[in-house]
Amino acid sequence: MSMDRRTTIKWMLAAATAVPALRALAYTPEPLARDVAPNQAGYGTDPNLVKDWKGGDPWPLTLGVAGRLTTAALCDLIIPADDVSPAASAVGVVDFIDEWISAPYPQQRGDREIILPGLTWIDAEAQKRFGKAFTALEPAQRSAIADDICSTAKAKPEFTAAAKFFAKFRDLTAGGFYTTPVGMKDIGYTGNVPLDHFDGPPPEVLKRVGLG
Amino acid sequence: MGHITSGAADKNTYDVIVVGSGAAGGQTAYTLAMEGVRVLMLEAGRRYEPATETPMMQTNGQAPLRGAGTPEKPFGFFDATIDGGWNVPGEPYTSASDDPARQFQWWRARMLGGRTNHWGRISLRNGPYDFKPYTRDGLGFDWPIGYDDLAPYYDKVEMLIGVYGSNEGLENTPNSPTGVLLPPPKPRVSDLLVQQRSKKLGIPVVAGHRAVLTTRLDHKRLPALLHPGNAKAQQILAADMQKRSACFFATPCGRGCSIRANYQSTTVHLPPALDTGNLDIVTDAMVRAVTKRTDGKAEGVVYIDRKTGAEHRVKARVVVLAASALESVRILLNSGVANSSGKVGKYIMDTVGANFGGQVPLLEDLPLHNEDGVDGLHLYTPWWLYKEQLKGSLGFARGYHFEFGGGRLMPNMGTAAGLEWLDGGTYGRKFKEDARRYYGSFVGFAGRGEMIPNEDCYAELDPTVKDKFGIPVLRFHWKWSQHELGQAEHMQKVAAEIIEAMGGRYASRPQSGEKAIKQGGVIIHEVGGAMMGNDPKKSVTNSFGQCWDVKNLFITDGATLCSNADKNPTLTIMALAWRASDHMLSLMKRKEL
Numbered sequence: 001m002s003m004d005r006r007t008t009i010k011w012m013l014a015a016a017t018a019v020p021a022l023r024a025l026a027y028t029p030e031p032l033a034r035d036v037a038p039n040q041a042g043y044g045t046d047p048n049l050v051k052d053w054k055g056g057d058p059w060p061l062t063l064g065v066a067g068r069l070t071t072a073a074l075c076d077l078i079i080p081a082d083d084v085s086p087a088a089s090a091v092g093v094v095d096f097i098d099e100w101i102s103a104p105y106p107q108q109r110g111d112r113e114i115i116l117p118g119l120t121w122i123d124a125e126a127q128k129r130f131g132k133a134f135t136a137l138e139p140a141q142r143s144a145i146a147d148d149i150c151s152t153a154k155a156k157p158e159f160t161a162a163a164k165f166f167a168k169f170r171d172l173t174a175g176g177f178y179t180t181p182v183g184m185k186d187i188g189y190t191g192n193v194p195l196d197h198f199d200g201p202p203p204e205v206l207k208r209v210g211l212g
Numbered sequence: 213m214g215h216i217t218s219g220a221a222d223k224n225t226y227d228v229i230v231v232g233s234g235a236a237g238g239q240t241a242y243t244l245a246m247e248g249v250r251v252l253m254l255e256a257g258r259r260y261e262p263a264t265e266t267p268m269m270q271t272n273g274q275a276p277l278r279g280a281g282t283p284e285k286p287f288g289f290f291d292a293t294i295d296g297g298w299n300v301p302g303e304p305y306t307s308a309s310d311d312p313a314r315q316f317q318w319w320r321a322r323m324l325g326g327r328t329n330h331w332g333r334i335s336l337r338n339g340p341y342d343f344k345p346y347t348r349d350g351l352g353f354d355w356p357i358g359y360d361d362l363a364p365y366y367d368k369v370e371m372l373i374g375v376y377g378s379n380e381g382l383e384n385t386p387n388s389p390t391g392v393l394l395p396p397p398k399p400r401v402s403d404l405l406v407q408q409r410s411k412k413l414g415i416p417v418v419a420g421h422r423a424v425l426t427t428r429l430d431h432k433r434l435p436a437l438l439h440p441g442n443a444k445a446q447q448i449l450a451a452d453m454q455k456r457s458a459c460f461f462a463t464p465c466g467r468g469c470s471i472r473a474n475y476q477s478t479t480v481h482l483p484p485a486l487d488t489g490n491l492d493i494v495t496d497a498m499v500r501a502v503t504k505r506t507d508g509k510a511e512g513v514v515y516i517d518r519k520t521g522a523e524h525r526v527k528a529r530v531v532v533l534a535a536s537a538l539e540s541v542r543i544l545l546n547s548g549v550a551n552s553s554g555k556v557g558k559y560i561m562d563t564v565g566a567n568f569g570g571q572v573p574l575l576e577d578l579p580l581h582n583e584d585g586v587d588g589l590h591l592y593t594p595w596w597l598y599k600e601q602l603k604g605s606l607g608f609a610r611g612y613h614f615e616f617g618g619g620r621l622m623p624n625m626g627t628a629a630g631l632e633w634l635d636g637g638t639y640g641r642k643f644k645e646d647a648r649r650y651y652g653s654f655v656g657f658a659g660r661g662e663m664i665p666n667e668d669c670y671a672e673l674d675p676t677v678k679d680k681f682g683i684p685v686l687r688f689h690w691k692w693s694q695h696e697l698g699q700a701e702h703m704q705k706v707a708a709e710i711i712e713a714m715g716g717r718y719a720s721r722p723q724s725g726e727k728a729i730k731q732g733g734v735i736i737h738e739v740g741g742a743m744m745g746n747d748p749k750k751s752v753t754n755s756f757g758q759c760w761d762v763k764n765l766f767i768t769d770g771a772t773l774c775s776n777a778d779k780n781p782t783l784t785i786m787a788l789a790w791r792a793s794d795h796m797l798s799l800m801k802r803k804e805l
Contacts, residue, residue, distance in 0.1 A: 043276055045284045045295045046258070049267040049467075058276045078639045085644075096278065105282040143640075151637030167632060170639065174647060175625035179272040179279070184623050186644070187651045191584035192269060192622055194460035198585050200398030205578050211404050 042104050055095035062102040062112070068094055070119050073135045077142050078173045085186035088177045096176035097169075111168060118165030125162070214245075214486040216259055216324070216493040219517050220524045223492070226252040227800065228530040229513055231499045231543065234326025236534035236769035238477030238485075239369070239786045243793035245490035246445040249800065252526060254497040254515055256535075257295055257322030260329065262478050266292065266470040268463050272624050280625045288624075292329035292468035292476075296321030298733070302680035306687040313726070316562075316669075316688035317733035318538060322518075324495055325478035326536065327736070328782075329468045333422040333475060334589055334615065335375045336779035337366050339384030341598070345664075345775045349602070349609050351695075352664045353559075353774040356746045356755040359386065365787035367392055371434050372449075373475040373786070374456075376586070377421030384611075385594045391433075394426045396590065397461075400583050402575055402618030402655050403591040409713035415706070416596050420589030420615075423475035423783075424465065429453045444488070452484040464622070465587045497524070500683050501547040502531055502765060510549070510765040516681045530764045530796060530805050534789065537770040538671055541741035542686050544752075544767075545673050550759040555752050556742055557672050559665035560688075561776040563737035564612065565730035566700040569656035570711035570718035571634060575618065576653045583619035583652070592616070595778055608698035612661025612778045614707065620652035627651060633719045655711065659703025662778045664695050665740055669732070690732045697725030704728045739770035739781050756795040757788065764805050768792045 043058045055061065063071060072089040075097070079088035088094075101112040122145065126134040130141050137145075146166070148159050155163035177183040206212035230241045233255040241251045267290045272279035275289035282289075286297045298317045307315040321327045340359040345352045367389055376394040379387035396419035399407070407417035431453035439445035456479070457471040465474050472479040485491040496518035503525065505511040512527035533540035537560070544556045595611030628647035631638075635646045668691035673684045704722035711718055722728070745751025748760035757772050759765040768789040770781050777784075799805045 042282060042284050043289075045297070045301065047276075047285070047289070049265060049290055050270070052274050053276050078643055080640055080644075082641050082644055100277060103277060103282070105284075107280075107282070108277070146639050150639050152632060153637065163637075166639075167637070170643070171625075171629040174628035174643075175278050175280075178623040178627045178647065179625070181271070181273070183273075184271065187620075187623060187627065187648055188580045189620055189623055189651075190580050191582045191620070192271060192462050193582070194269075194462050195582070196460075198397050198461040198582075200585075201401040201404070201583075202579065202581055205401050205581060206404070208578060209401055209405055209574050211401070211408060 040104050055092070055099040058099070059102055059104060061095075061098045062116075063094075063098045067119055068098070069135045070123055070133075071097055073142070074119075074122065074169060075173045075176075077146055078170050079177050085182045088173050091177065091180045091182050093173055093176035097172050100172055100176075111172070114165050114168050115172070118162065118169060121162055121165065214489055214491040214493065216486075216495060218259070218494065218496045218519060219522070221252055221492070221494050221526050224527055226250045226492075226526070226528045228252070228532060228796070229254065229526055229528040230532045230534055231513060232326065232534035232536060232539070232769065233324050233482065233493065234328045234477050234534070234536065234769075235782050235785050236536075236789045237532075238325070238328065238481030239789035240532050240534050240768045240793050241491050242481040242485045243790050244796065245485040245488045246439060246448070247442065247797050248488075249490060249797065251485070251491045252528065253491060253493040254499055254513065254526075255324050255326075255493060255495045256498045256518065257324060257326075257495065259495045260294060260324040260478055262325075262329065262468045262472070262476065263470050266468040268467070268470050271622065278625050287330060287466055290464070290467045292466060293321045293327065294323040296323065296327070303685075304677060304679060305685050306674045306677050308687055308689045312731065313692070314690050315731060316560075316690040317731050318686070318688070318738070319733065319736045320536065320539070324493070325476050325482070328475065328477040330466045331476075331782060332588055332780070333424055333465055334780045335370070335373075335377075335421045335423045335783040336613075337386045337388070338362070338777045338779050338784050339386050341384045342775060342777035342779065345610070351609050353743065353745070355774045356744055356751075361755070362784070362787050362791065365790045366783065368438055368790055369783060369786045372438055373423045373480050374425045374429050375421055375423050375783070376419070376426045378419035380416075380418045382416065382418070382594055383598050393421070396420065397426055397586045399590045400585060400617075400619045401578065402572070403616075405572065405574065405714055406616055406655060406710060407591060410593065410710055413709060413713055414596070415593055415710065417591050417593050420592040422586065422589050424586045425456060425458045425473045426586065428458045429456060448484050448487045452487065455483075456480070459586050461582075461586065462584050498681055498683070499535065499543055500681065501543060502533075502549055502762075504547075504549060508762065510762050516683075521681075529800070530766065532766045532768055532796075533771075534768045537739050537741050537773075538686060540767055540769055540771045541671055542673075544742060546684055550742075550752055550761045550765060552761050553749055553752055555750065558670045558741065559743055560669050560671055560738060560740045561663045561665050561773070562732045563735040563776060563778070563780070564659070564661035564663050564696045564699050565735040566659045566703040566728040567656065568659075568704045568707035568711075568718070568722060569654060570708070570716040571650065571654050572618075572711070572714045572716035573653070574715055575655070576649050578652065580620075583621065588617065589615055590617075606698070606702065608695045608702065610662035610664060610695060610699070610778070612659050612699055612703055614703075615658045615660060616655060618652065618655035623651075655714070655716065657703075657707035657710065659700070659707065660735065660778055660780065661696070661699045661703065663776055664693060665775065666691065666693055671741060692729060692732070697729060699725070700729035701725035737776060737781050739773040739776050742767050742771035743774050744772040745774070757792040758795070766792055766796065
């Protein structure tokens with residue numbers, strides 16, 4: 001048994017125990033992830049703050065080809081291309097999510113335990129409902145699954161854990177996307193430019209709020 | 213020009229050793245060096261160069277984890293702090309209790325300039341009540357000085373470092389003299405809405421005070437006011453003031469500032485002090501103890517070179533501890549000096565902290581405009597219920613202020629996260645629309661209040677645990693009183709009322725004081741532990757930070773504070789350090805040191 005396969009099974013078991021509502025997975029076309037030492041070092045307490053960091057710089061990444069494809073499909077379901085900006089996967093959000101779940105810190109290690117089983121679950125769910133991997137589904141089929149898990153408040157009991165996964169995945173996708181140059185422009189951030197003077201809100205803004 | 217080295221000090225001919233290089237150490241070394249005193253500064257952390265190391269203009273997309281905080285960089289990747297945080301590897305501290313509510317979290321930064329490189333720059337003067345709290349309500353301790361004693365030093369510090377703000381004449385919220393403060397930045401739209409709606413609730417909202425240059429300092433006028441009769445000091449300071457740029461309204465201040473537009477010791481205090489040639493600095497110098505002469509006076513200090521582990525000793529006429537309140541306490545306890553009162557380590561305080569935020573539909577989808585401004589505290593809410601409090605009608609004895617803010621600030625991991633409570637949980641094009649709609653519509657309030665010193669909050673040496681240098685570490689005891697818990701509850705309740713008055717909503721209800729209050733030390737305003745006073749039996753130092761037991765040993769950091777007003781302590785620490793240094797100068801002139 002290869003290390004990758006063993007790791008996959010370990011995560012499946014983790015999913016079955018730690019997140020009981022996620023069904024055990026019978027089908028794995030390819031391992032989602034490569035093995036990563038759980039105790040790898042972080043960037044330390046004195047990292048270089050002025051270097052332009054890329055995913056994979058601070059620590060080895062986790063996702064294999066299949067995991068990256070599923071992540072990309074899910075990212076783009078949450079943040080697709082529209083008239084304003086491209087889809088999340090077009091601006092490096094897959095790399096970012098991989099970097100996040102590969103980080104050695106408690107928050108990220110906790111999120112990894114939600115994201116990896118979640119990716120496994122969503123592929124299994126696609127197989128169960130439509131007989132295909134999630135990445136091979138039609139948009140309407142992807143939406144059918146997403147509609148069941150996009151609200152933690154409204155999700156049926158059997159989707160509780162999957163909805164938790166989706167909420168976490170959506171937060172990571174949004175954080176990854178809106179911190180990129182195109183994401184910042186899309187959401188309406190116009191700062192981070194040196195100014196001679198700071199003028200405060202323009203008159204039309206004050207008027208809108210009833211302060212003008 | 214003084215020099216910055218690591219390892220052994222290359223001379224042993226200094227008048228004064230200053231332990232620490234932050235707000236207190238920086239101010240002490242500055243005042244002394246500008247007046248011709250030869251100073252050796254020892255800093256436990258590494259050398260730090262803001263001009264080349266500050267991530268100016270970087271966006272979160274350029275940082276690991278999009279800049280999110282981690283245990284190694286608690287305030288985010290780009291925060292200026294080096295080798296610091298609530299946990300410093302190899303430098304532990306312990307807690308006497310397993311109960312998180314009774315534990316204290318100790319923030320340290322191991323770098324030249326200490327935490328002044330990353331701090332919030334909020335610079336509020338204590339008012340007259342804040343120096344005589346016991347007289348006012350019978351709780352805590354009076355200071356041996358009053359507001360009028362420190363006012364001239366507040367003036368000086370504000371003129372030196374550059375503080376923006378306005379004079380409002382509010383109760384216990386002192387004005388600065390004309391020509392001292394810089395103009396405050398224009399408020400953001402969310403600030404103005406908070407102000408308008410707070411007014412309906414009878415809550416004042418005025419310009420904040422922060423150590424940020426909204427205009428350049430007046431290098432022709434200020435040096436003569438700060439150093440009367442000292443032509444050399446005036447000349448050095450005037451030259452240095454011209455090297456400080458005004459804020460260009462971009463890049464969060466917590467990263468530090470390579471253009472020197474805000475105060476940090478490394479960009480304001482140390483450069484002119486080094487220019488005098490009277491200051492030398494040794495970095496990576498972890499001070500273990502004050503050494504004593506046979507006559508009981510301080511001889512110098514013993515420190516360990518962080519890089520090599522080698523032990524070095526230096527001597528001087530005067531030793532100043534400015535290592536941060538609790539590190540100075542630790543040095544005193546490890547030295548076995550200045551503690552005939554038994555008060556070293558006693559009455560440590562932090563600021564009471566509770567946060568509450570909401571979302572305001574009126575602020576959704578506003579026309580785009582740049583809201584970066586000076587980063588923090590364009591406006592704030594000073595404490596307003598002095599009269600009710602004096603009558604005892606609030607159930608807690610001391611005040612707090614609100615620091616608040618909103619707007620379309622530089623996107624980070626939180627920017628479009630957790631919107632489900634507002635939009636029900638969406639994805640796709642709808643999610644992108646929601647992200648745009650809600651971005652910039654949130655307003656957060658941080659209540660920051662006065663903690664009353666009590667017998668249950670103290671530090672002592674842990675009987676067994678040592679750090680990686682072999683130096684015994686501090687063990688903390690902590691307990692909030694009903695005054696702090698009541699205050700934290702009030703903070704959340706009032707913040708919720710203001711949000712409601714703006715037509716806003718919040719994800720969860722205000723909490724009880726026990727749940728709302730941040731753990732001790734989390735606000736990083738720890739002071740006390742070597743209180744000043746008039747009585748050597750009940751205090752560690754006199755009002756000049758001069759130890760009663762060891763006349764040539766001074767403490768100029770927050771350890772000597774007798775109370776911890778809601779006003780963030782850094783400005784007061786600098787004013788006290790300048791006053792103490794003036795006193796040292798006069799004693800040295802009279803050959804009494």
